[in-house]
Amino acid sequence: MKALVAVKRVVDANVKVRVKPDNSGVDLTNVKMSINPFDEIAVEEAVRLKEKGTVTEIVVVSIGPKEAQEQIRSAMALGADRGILVEADDSQLGALEVAKILKGIVEQEKPELILLGKQAIDDDSNQVGQMLGALLGAGQGTFASVVKVEGTTVQVTREVDGGLQTVELNTPAIITTDLRLNEPRYAALPNIMKARKKPLDTKTPADFGVTSTTKLKTVKVEPPADRKAGVQVKSVDELVEKLKNEAKVI
Amino acid sequence: MSILVIAEHDNKALNGATLNVVAAAQKIGGDITVLVAGSGAQAVADEAAKVAGVSKVLLADNAAYANQLAENVAALVADLGKGYSHILAASTTSGKNVLPRAAALLDASMITDIVAVEGAKTFKRPIYAGNAIATVESAEDIVLATVRGTAFDAVAAEGGSAAVEAVADVKDAGISKFISEEIVKSERPELTAARIVVSGGRGVGSGENYHTVLDPLADKLGAAQGASRAAVDAGFVPNDMQVGQTGKIVAPDLYIAVGISGAIQHLAGMKDSKVIVAINKDEEAPINAVADYWLVGDLNTVVPELVSKL
Numbered sequence: 001m002k003a004l005v006a007v008k009r010v011v012d013a014n015v016k017v018r019v020k021p022d023n024s025g026v027d028l029t030n031v032k033m034s035i036n037p038f039d040e041i042a043v044e045e046a047v048r049l050k051e052k053g054t055v056t057e058i059v060v061v062s063i064g065p066k067e068a069q070e071q072i073r074s075a076m077a078l079g080a081d082r083g084i085l086v087e088a089d090d091s092q093l094g095a096l097e098v099a100k101i102l103k104g105i106v107e108q109e110k111p112e113l114i115l116l117g118k119q120a121i122d123d124d125s126n127q128v129g130q131m132l133g134a135l136l137g138a139g140q141g142t143f144a145s146v147v148k149v150e151g152t153t154v155q156v157t158r159e160v161d162g163g164l165q166t167v168e169l170n171t172p173a174i175i176t177t178d179l180r181l182n183e184p185r186y187a188a189l190p191n192i193m194k195a196r197k198k199p200l201d202t203k204t205p206a207d208f209g210v211t212s213t214t215k216l217k218t219v220k221v222e223p224p225a226d227r228k229a230g231v232q233v234k235s236v237d238e239l240v241e242k243l244k245n246e247a248k249v250i
Numbered sequence: 251m252s253i254l255v256i257a258e259h260d261n262k263a264l265n266g267a268t269l270n271v272v273a274a275a276q277k278i279g280g281d282i283t284v285l286v287a288g289s290g291a292q293a294v295a296d297e298a299a300k301v302a303g304v305s306k307v308l309l310a311d312n313a314a315y316a317n318q319l320a321e322n323v324a325a326l327v328a329d330l331g332k333g334y335s336h337i338l339a340a341s342t343t344s345g346k347n348v349l350p351r352a353a354a355l356l357d358a359s360m361i362t363d364i365v366a367v368e369g370a371k372t373f374k375r376p377i378y379a380g381n382a383i384a385t386v387e388s389a390e391d392i393v394l395a396t397v398r399g400t401a402f403d404a405v406a407a408e409g410g411s412a413a414v415e416a417v418a419d420v421k422d423a424g425i426s427k428f429i430s431e432e433i434v435k436s437e438r439p440e441l442t443a444a445r446i447v448v449s450g451g452r453g454v455g456s457g458e459n460y461h462t463v464l465d466p467l468a469d470k471l472g473a474a475q476g477a478s479r480a481a482v483d484a485g486f487v488p489n490d491m492q493v494g495q496t497g498k499i500v501a502p503d504l505y506i507a508v509g510i511s512g513a514i515q516h517l518a519g520m521k522d523s524k525v526i527v528a529i530n531k532d533e534e535a536p537i538n539a540v541a542d543y544w545l546v547g548d549l550n551t552v553v554p555e556l557v558s559k560l
Binding site for chain 2: 011013014016017019026038094095096099118119121122123124125126127128129130131132133134135137138139140142143145155158159160161162163164165166167168169170178179180214215216217218219220221222223224227228230231232233234235236237239240242243247249250
């Protein structure tokens, strides 16, 4: 079966971002960018399914600036077979528009499995997979920690509040990955070299009939409220005394 | 304005998170209807009818909704939601699973995890793991949003007297089915609602040590227990105990972080706690920067001493 994996170019997970002084957004100039960590897990899962013989081809897609082809190449170095870059100003696109573009790609490529991260670590929306499921009328296995493909069905164990839930979906199915689904591998140098030669198509949102921009307007972006500086206590006695008499929380 | 709130429940009882969502709905203002979609969920509907500020309860009782499968519930929400100005759900795994799907069915954008209501269509929400707060304005006719429970004080569970109306509509997409679930049983308070949380990180060393050292402290304080991603990944405790950007968001009165260094992703889940205590052997640990009180020492001796002095 064919697998489609969506990856997003985001600020690296270890970077502490700063809000721009004019409150228009966060400052991303000269900041390290990477594949969204959850999407890396989605790529890894697709590659593992290919190694097991379940998946025959992995198509990786990214929607974003021209530079997002770096992330597509990274996914190819991990094992994806070919890539599609939908070049767009992703600040103008919300989750709904992204889902609509992905729907167009799915209709063209007809994958049986569609893997995405459960959320992007920049906007923290956690929406695209679910929206794509709705647009395609396909089942969704969100926050997946175990994926088992059996013929035309997929069993997905999901991380839910309180524990785990297992559901069975008919293919084509959408799977959004949680952190515990797998441990992504590192790309080996020869694979990085090979990835440069793999096919990469460039498209635009209009190719998939999507011309609208998001109806959510970001009015301003502010830093979170600062916490008052704390104090170091020297002993357990001092800690207990402070918690009882100063903070009055116990 | 008319607001539809999706109830969070397990077919037996209403989850407290719903009370926080109703509180957010009251800030928006308007008529509040609660939808209970479940199976054998009459008791939940009766409970929802008593919630302060709720004017109507819709009960969609059918086997198709028994396990909150998104494919079925979202179709119902999208259908019923057409007449409302707002559709709200809790930012729980269930709310996050269902609401975006309903939004796409309504061809509307959605706002995740609102922490403040600035106007009927303007909300604040954290982005970049809580390192920035965005004010977002929606131009959609129907505003859909999930609500971060810890940001809104729960409304009273009693005092209301809404009418319960049955919804006969059954949406069964037939593309997904529930197989099983494994719910972690605990005598302790629920993590996201607890007044005190005791969390352990990689520093506690092992699952055995997590329980030996932290259980007595949590017991003494009547606290819920949490963990950092490192502790979960190392298998010390189950993943539903993870606090952070991708786990649970908590804001208790007192958060005690033991053996947790304080990565950005962990801070995202707890830095709105009223008082933060860090117990760590590393003087340079980033957690100290957000802690109100921090104690540098070996958790294996400090924590038992703390238990004995409480």
